[in-house]
Amino acid sequence: MTATTAPAPARAAEEVAGIVEDLFTTVDGWRRRLEAHLEAAEPTARTLDPVVEEFAVPAVTDDPLITGAGFVAAPGLLSDARWHLAWWLGSPGAEVRRLATVDDETSDSFRDYTTLEWWRIPFRTGARHLTGPYVDYLCTDDYAVTLTVPIVVEDRFLGVVGCDALVDRIESRVLPGLRGLGAPAALVNASGRIVAATDARREPGAILRLDGLAEALAPLREAHPDAIDLRLPGGQAVRSCGASSLALVVG
Amino acid sequence: MPRSTGHRDATRSVVFAPLDDGAGRAELVERRIGDAIVGGLLRDGERLPSEAELSRSLGVALVTAREALESLRDHGLVRTRRGRDGGSFVTYDREAAARTLQARLQGHSRIELRDLAVHLSAIAGTAAELAADRASDDDLESLVAIHHDADLRTEGGARRALLRFQLEVAAISQSPRLVREEVRLQAEAGPLVWLCLREAEYRERTAVARTEVIAAIREVAPAAARSAVLSLIDDATGWLIDEKLRLETGDPA
Numbered sequence: 001m002t003a004t005t006a007p008a009p010a011r012a013a014e015e016v017a018g019i020v021e022d023l024f025t026t027v028d029g030w031r032r033r034l035e036a037h038l039e040a041a042e043p044t045a046r047t048l049d050p051v052v053e054e055f056a057v058p059a060v061t062d063d064p065l066i067t068g069a070g071f072v073a074a075p076g077l078l079s080d081a082r083w084h085l086a087w088w089l090g091s092p093g094a095e096v097r098r099l100a101t102v103d104d105e106t107s108d109s110f111r112d113y114t115t116l117e118w119w120r121i122p123f124r125t126g127a128r129h130l131t132g133p134y135v136d137y138l139c140t141d142d143y144a145v146t147l148t149v150p151i152v153v154e155d156r157f158l159g160v161v162g163c164d165a166l167v168d169r170i171e172s173r174v175l176p177g178l179r180g181l182g183a184p185a186a187l188v189n190a191s192g193r194i195v196a197a198t199d200a201r202r203e204p205g206a207i208l209r210l211d212g213l214a215e216a217l218a219p220l221r222e223a224h225p226d227a228i229d230l231r232l233p234g235g236q237a238v239r240s241c242g243a244s245s246l247a248l249v250v251g
Numbered sequence: 252m253p254r255s256t257g258h259r260d261a262t263r264s265v266v267f268a269p270l271d272d273g274a275g276r277a278e279l280v281e282r283r284i285g286d287a288i289v290g291g292l293l294r295d296g297e298r299l300p301s302e303a304e305l306s307r308s309l310g311v312a313l314v315t316a317r318e319a320l321e322s323l324r325d326h327g328l329v330r331t332r333r334g335r336d337g338g339s340f341v342t343y344d345r346e347a348a349a350r351t352l353q354a355r356l357q358g359h360s361r362i363e364l365r366d367l368a369v370h371l372s373a374i375a376g377t378a379a380e381l382a383a384d385r386a387s388d389d390d391l392e393s394l395v396a397i398h399h400d401a402d403l404r405t406e407g408g409a410r411r412a413l414l415r416f417q418l419e420v421a422a423i424s425q426s427p428r429l430v431r432e433e434v435r436l437q438a439e440a441g442p443l444v445w446l447c448l449r450e451a452e453y454r455e456r457t458a459v460a461r462t463e464v465i466a467a468i469r470e471v472a473p474a475a476a477r478s479a480v481l482s483l484i485d486d487a488t489g490w491l492i493d494e495k496l497r498l499e500t501g502d503p504a
Contacts, residue, residue: 100308115396117389135422135430143427191387193425205425206385 009185009239009250012177016187017242019173020147023065023163024128027149030055031161034071034151038158045073045081052086059163060090065173067091067142068164070099071151072113077158085113089164091142122150122160125223130245133167133195133205143167143205145195167204171196178248185250187241188213190220195246208249210234220245276311280319283309286442288328288341289351291407292414295343299329326351355443356495364495367440368488374432375417375484376477381424383468383476390423391469398461409454410445416461420480423468447490456486 037043037051048071056069070087078084087099113119118131132145148162178185178198186197192208202208212232219226220240228240228247236251287293300308305316320339323329327347331339359367382390397416402408414437421433447453463479 100304133425135425135427137418137422137430137434141427141431143425191389193385193387207387 008181009237009248012174012181012185013239013241013248015177016174016246016248017244019065019170020130020244020246021242023147023165024149026059026063026066027128027147027162030069030071031149031151034161035153038077038151039153042079043077045078045084045086048073048078049086053088056086056088057090057096060088060096065165065169066163067144067166068099068136068146069162071159071161072119073159074157075114083113091166118146118148118162119160122148123157126150126152126157127223130189133189133193136164145170167195171204181250183251185248188217188247188249190217190245190247192217210236210249213238213249217247220247276315277318277322280305280309280311280315281322283438284319285323285326285328285351286355286438288323288343289348290410290442290445291343291405292410293341294407295341297341299339299341301338352446353498356446356491356498359443359495361492361495364443364491365488368444368484368491371436371440371444372481372484374429374436375420375480378417378421378424378426378429378433379464379467379476379480380473381426381429382420383471383473385425386423386468390419391465394419394423394461394465394468398458398465401458401461403451403454403458406448406454409448409457410441412461413445413448413457414441416464420464443491444484444487446494447487450490453487453490457483 033055034048034051037048052071056071059066059069068087068089070085072087073081073084075083081103083101083103085099085101087101088096089099090096114123118129121129121131128147128149130145130147133143134145136142136144136146142164144164144166146162146164148160150160151158174187174196175198178187178196181198184197184199184202186199186202186208187195188208189195192213194202194204194206194208196204197208210232211234213236216228216230216232216238219228225240225243225245228238231237234251236249238247238249240247284293284299293299299305299320302313302316302320305311305320306313309316320329320331324331324339327344328342328351329339330342331337386394394416397412397419401412401416403412417437418430418433421430424430448457460479460483464476467473467476467479
């Protein structure tokens with residue numbers, strides 16, 4: 001074994017945090033580019049879409065984790081489109097395409113996106129948020145997580161910018177680290193939903209039900225979560241993964 | 252005799268089965284949209300997607316989409332306006348709609364109808380069962396919201412609520428395959444299976460089923476969630492078969 005400073009669970013947690021942090025850093029870069037355009041007078045969908053396309057298309061084409069990227073405008077922000085999504089999708093073997101949306105409020109297919117978690121929580125907290133894993137049936141039918149960052153300029157909420165990442169790609173990145181822990185390990189979100197696990201009986205998507213786990217994960221549901229490092233009554237160790245809102249359960 | 256052809260040929264026959272049910276592509280598109288109009292999912296006067304949009308979203312050739320729209324026009328379900336604000340618009344003609352439904356109902360045998368319900372039960376029941384085990388508090392809230400927003404005054408309103416609820420339950424099961432199958436099956440079987448929603452009594456019945464499913468999910472009771480869904484589909488199928496028999500005995504033509 002090589003000599004290391006951090007114990008194995010801490011390293012595994014850091015690795016997960018790093019993957020999510022890298023994605024948020026990318027999205028933050030997009031946020032800054034968009035802010036510059038949104039500060040200009042009278043933003044319109046017509047002028048904003050090319051700006052979004054310029055970062056979204058390369059992201060879904062080149063970044064192996066990212067399968068969706070874009071900007072969603074606060075209702076009424078753009079003078080030429082009351083409701084507006086500029087979101088691009090890409091997956092291996094398929095052409096990059098723009099998400100088709102219904103912006104007509106009177107249509108039955110219209111979905112008010114301000115009720116969806118990836119909008120609702122950044123709107124309420126003013127902080128970035130990781131939604132999922134969930135089946136994204138409005139978009140691609142994929143099993144994905146969505147990372148969103150709010151755009152707030154002079155106290156005005158202008159929308160969210162974000163990306164989608166496939167859960168199975170995240171799984172293949174984090175599983176080697178989890179397997180090296182020498183005990184059953186699971187990566188869960190703030191609701192206790194399993195993102196990846198080394199144990200065949202803990203399926204991704206299922207809720208991990210352990211004594212005291214729901215209470216232990218409560219801090220992750222805060223906008224700026226405190227670190228978690230504790231032991232459950234059943235002996236399992238719970239450790240938060242940086243500021244990713246995910247946690248590692250070992251044992 | 253066919254039984255004696257053995258195991259291997261049964262496998263081959265599945266592999267090389269026709270990719271759709273034998274109907275032409277245009278006919279499938281026409282049936283999908285026609286059913287949505289008749290069932291009230293698309294409203295009178297609503298604008299349909301353009302030929303190009305239809306061809307993209309349904310994954311068919313442009314000429315197929317055009318052919319389907321023409322046929323819908325011939326059946327009086329769609330009208331086309333030319334010009335800047337032109338396009339194809341839903342025309343809900345009660346008589347045309349009733350004829351379409353009657354033809355669909357009579358075109359299926361009782362065995363086919365029952366089988367369709369079995370398939371839908373397998374998918375929707377399993378989705379509900381899994382959802383009961385996998386729902387987070389947020390998921391439950393979204394189901395309750397759909398239930399509260401349901402508009403049971405019309406057939407279309409009841410069907411939209413039912414579709415949204417079933418789809419959300421499938422999504423909560425966390426299985427992309429179940430979601431895809433639920434979407435496909437609701438498009439194919441939904442217009443027939445949910446014909447009973449023309450009657451207020453059955454629209455109320457769907458609300459009862461939703462309450463039961465929500466309660467079962469809240470209590471993490473997978474078997475109860477499944478059984479609530481199955482019993483709704485069973486009631487709907489019962490109505491359908493009664494209606495078919497009534498049509499056939501009451502209207503010998």
